[in-house]
Amino acid sequence: MKAAPFDYVLAQDLDQALGLIDENGADAKLIAGGQSLVPMMAMRLARPQLLVDINRLAELKQIHFTPEHISIGAGVRQRDVEFNAQIHQSVPLLKHALSWVGHIQTRNRGTIGGSLAYADPSAELPLSALLLNAKIILKSKTHPEREVLAEDFFLGPMFTAIADDECLSAIEWPIWSGERLGVAFEETAIRKGDFAMASAACQIQLDASGLIQRVSFGLGGVDGTPRVFPHLATRMVGQKFSDLHMEDIAQEAISECDPGSDMHASSAYRKHLAKALLCRVTQAAIQSALAPSASTAH
Numbered sequence: 196m197k198a199a200p201f202d203y204v205l206a207q208d209l210d211q212a213l214g215l216i217d218e219n220g221a222d223a224k225l226i227a228g229g230q231s232l233v234p235m236m237a238m239r240l241a242r243p244q245l246l247v248d249i250n251r252l253a254e255l256k257q258i259h260f261t262p263e264h265i266s267i268g269a270g271v272r273q274r275d276v277e278f279n280a281q282i283h284q285s286v287p288l289l290k291h292a293l294s295w296v297g298h299i300q301t302r303n304r305g306t307i308g309g310s311l312a313y314a315d316p317s318a319e320l321p322l323s324a325l326l327l328n329a330k331i332i333l334k335s336k337t338h339p340e341r342e343v344l345a346e347d348f349f350l351g352p353m354f355t356a357i358a359d360d361e362c363l364s365a366i367e368w369p370i371w372s373g374e375r376l377g378v379a380f381e382e383t384a385i386r387k388g389d390f391a392m393a394s395a396a397c398q399i400q401l402d403a404s405g406l407i408q409r410v411s412f413g414l415g416g417v418d419g420t421p422r423v424f425p426h427l428a429t430r431m432v433g434q435k436f437s438d439l440h441m442e443d444i445a446q447e448a449i450s451e452c453d454p455g456s457d458m459h460a461s462s463a464y465r466k467h468l469a470k471a472l473l474c475r476v477t478q479a480a481i482q483s484a485l486a487p488s489a490s491t492a493h
């Protein structure tokens with residue numbers, strides 16, 4: 196099928212883009228990498244009357260480092276984040292997550308902001324943003340800049356806190372500074388590059404005696420949004436991983452999720468997968484934290 200007719204403007208700066216979405220409301224859509232929007236338009240699941248192209252906007256391509264976080268512009272390509280050594284050093288979860296996102300070709304075009312704005316419940320970047328509780332910066336023509344934490348950003352499948360007149364401009368990814376940091380991301384899909392039937396991620400930090408100092412873990416593809424479990428993670432703090440019954444913790448996590456059934460997997464199978472993946476990523480994250488070369492974020 197072909198997309199329904201639409202008008203197109205290549206925005207020259209962010210002010211112009213914000214003005215156009217302010218004037219046209221829900222009839223306009225921003226287009227970034229086009230890796231999700233163009234297929235949706237081709238299937239006529241999206242029928243914007245106006246496409247506002249934000250690909251050339253330098254304002255959305257900035258990367259800034261502070262001791263506490265990395266701010267990555269919404270328009271930065273996924274592949275540029277995947278291969279940025281300084282980002283990998285400071286927020287290693289991103290590279291782990293990105294290696295599962297689609298294909299090299301889609302990551303060459305797809306943007307960090309586009310993936311968060313699209314908010315597919317099984318997408319890897321939304322899960323990573325939630326796991327780290329990243330701060331999402333939204334701009335509009337008429338209101339002051341708005342900051343929304345990831346925990347308040349994902350509202351449902353393909354549904355976020357972005358208003359029709361807002362553009363996601365940057366994401367601040369918290370840095371867990373210090374040593375003995377371990378991360379892991381795993382998923383199961385029908386074919387490599389497909390959206391995950393279920394995915395799991397974990398970031399963990401150990402103290403000098405090997406006790407868990409800080410941990411966050413989550414699941415994708417098992418509910419209307421990605422899910423994290425801070426109440427379960429808190430219970431793990433101060434403990435030795437080998438003393439924990441990770442299967443029981445994973446069971447508790449999946450009992451809080453409500454995955455749908457589709458042609459790829461039943462709800463019960465998704466839960467089964469998610470539980471196994473969660474046990475696997477926590478174990479893998481611990482191993483990477485204990486490895487002599489364990490990440491040290493700066």
Ligand SMILES: Cc1cc2nc3c(=O)[nH]c(=O)nc-3n(C[C@H](O)[C@H](O)[C@H](O)COP(=O)(O)OP(=O)(O)OC[C@H]3O[C@@H](n4cnc5c(N)ncnc54)[C@H](O)[C@@H]3O)c2cc1C
Nearest residue numbers: 225227228229230231232297305306309310312318362363
């Ligand atoms: C074959 C294939 C496989 C894929 N597999 C995966 C996968 O495994 N995991 C995964 O996560 N993704 C996957 N994708 C999707 C891909 O990662 C997209 O890059 C991503 O979902 C959207 O990013 P984009 O920059 O292409 O956004 P676009 O497609 O341009 O836009 C997506 C939506 O976000 C909105 N939007 C974009 N930028 C902004 C902004 N700055 N502010 C506000 N709204 C904005 C648009 O209006 C649109 O509604 C796949 C895509 C393809 C084609």
